[in-house]
Amino acid sequence: MNDVVLEARGLTKHYTSGHFRKKRIVRAVDGVDITLRRGEVVALVGESGSGKSTIARLLSQLIPRTAGDILLDGESITVGYGHAFRAYTKRVQMIFQDPFASLNPVHPVRHTLNRSVSIHSPKLSKKEHDAAVLTLLERVHLRPTERYVDKYPHELSGGQRQRASIARALGASPSVLLADEPISMLDVSIRLGVLNLLRELRDELRIAILYITHDIASARYFADRTMVMYAGRVVETGDSEIVTQHPAHPYTNLLIASAPDPDAEHPEGRAKGEPPSLAKTPTGCSFNPRCPFASELCRSEAPPLLELPLPVSVAPSSSVGSVTDAAAPVPRQAACWLYDTTGRADAPSAPEFVADALGVAR
Numbered sequence: 001m002n003d004v005v006l007e008a009r010g011l012t013k014h015y016t017s018g019h020f021r022k023k024r025i026v027r028a029v030d031g032v033d034i035t036l037r038r039g040e041v042v043a044l045v046g047e048s049g050s051g052k053s054t055i056a057r058l059l060s061q062l063i064p065r066t067a068g069d070i071l072l073d074g075e076s077i078t079v080g081y082g083h084a085f086r087a088y089t090k091r092v093q094m095i096f097q098d099p100f101a102s103l104n105p106v107h108p109v110r111h112t113l114n115r116s117v118s119i120h121s122p123k124l125s126k127k128e129h130d131a132a133v134l135t136l137l138e139r140v141h142l143r144p145t146e147r148y149v150d151k152y153p154h155e156l157s158g159g160q161r162q163r164a165s166i167a168r169a170l171g172a173s174p175s176v177l178l179a180d181e182p183i184s185m186l187d188v189s190i191r192l193g194v195l196n197l198l199r200e201l202r203d204e205l206r207i208a209i210l211y212i213t214h215d216i217a218s219a220r221y222f223a224d225r226t227m228v229m230y231a232g233r234v235v236e237t238g239d240s241e242i243v244t245q246h247p248a249h250p251y252t253n254l255l256i257a258s259a260p261d262p263d264a265e266h267p268e269g270r271a272k273g274e275p276p277s278l279a280k281t282p283t284g285c286s287f288n289p290r291c292p293f294a295s296e297l298c299r300s301e302a303p304p305l306l307e308l309p310l311p312v313s314v315a316p317s318s319s320v321g322s323v324t325d326a327a328a329p330v331p332r333q334a335a336c337w338l339y340d341t342t343g344r345a346d347a348p349s350a351p352e353f354v355a356d357a358l359g360v361a362r
Ligand SMILES: Nc1ncnc2c1ncn2[C@@H]1O[C@H](COP(=O)(O)OP(=O)(O)OP(=O)(O)O)[C@@H](O)[C@H]1O
Pocket: 015, 016, 017, 026, 027, 028, 046, 047, 048, 049, 050, 051, 052, 053, 054, 055, 214, 278
């Protein structure tokens, strides 16, 4: 069974800024491949400015792409506006960081959900329509639904507002949710509840979810697969447990090492050093100025995404269960010359964590 719903190949977005001779090209997203499957959460992790939100806007077709292809149910699709855009939006919905962005402050929740239901299911009777609105609230656990339906956004807590905006997105019965930092503005104590709700939607409605976050620890908890982005490119991708427990790319290592302490006063956390300007990325690997292991090769040539073996400790054992029953292992890749197997003399020498990432006994 092919579970792929939404796919992007070579997704690229370059912004032009400045005028005349000072014109600069900002390479916000450069040649990114993403596959979203039914009933699966993919986390897109990276620092501010790495291009995560641009990917969400490209996938939702809110902005045009510079290059690359987007496929919905295997068919290449570019929508401009009008009917084609509305039909696409019905399948691919966005959830924003700030729930106020999708809830009109001057209207009660009922108004927002009425609109969502009537846009996406215009043929319902009045009774069916009203029931659909309450079902949406039930779906996001805003109970008793009769009470929440007449609340204004300012009468709801941050978590309740985010639940209402998720209900609004569900009004379209989407196949894909693009969730851009859906919990980062919420109180730490209620973040887990919202992630658990999204997980329920993944399992019960089999929705494909792209979860955008700067918090790699939450990716481990919530996502099936994790993609790490740096300066507009994917630098590591694989099963979330493997990427977060046996990171392969030096940048993923840095992100994990600087992961926020949840009890800290300012739990945002920051990796040491600064990401490059996307208008003037370094030659070779974009991460090389911050990388303690960079060699001459890293400074001169950008590494491709290289295929990595699964660590022995987590690789599925062929002696357990039937091979045909097992889900296909998630491919694991890193864009780093540390994993070059062609034996180039100018390649970097492997630090200790590489052995762990490759599953070689230490
Ligand atoms: N409309 C625009 N015009 C010019 N540059 C832009 C535009 N939108 C985004 N950028 C640039 O593209 C890069 C990627 O931005 P993006 O918002 O996708 O990153 P992000 O990883 O989502 O960061 P954050 O977590 O802060 O939202 C940044 O350097 C940003 O300044």
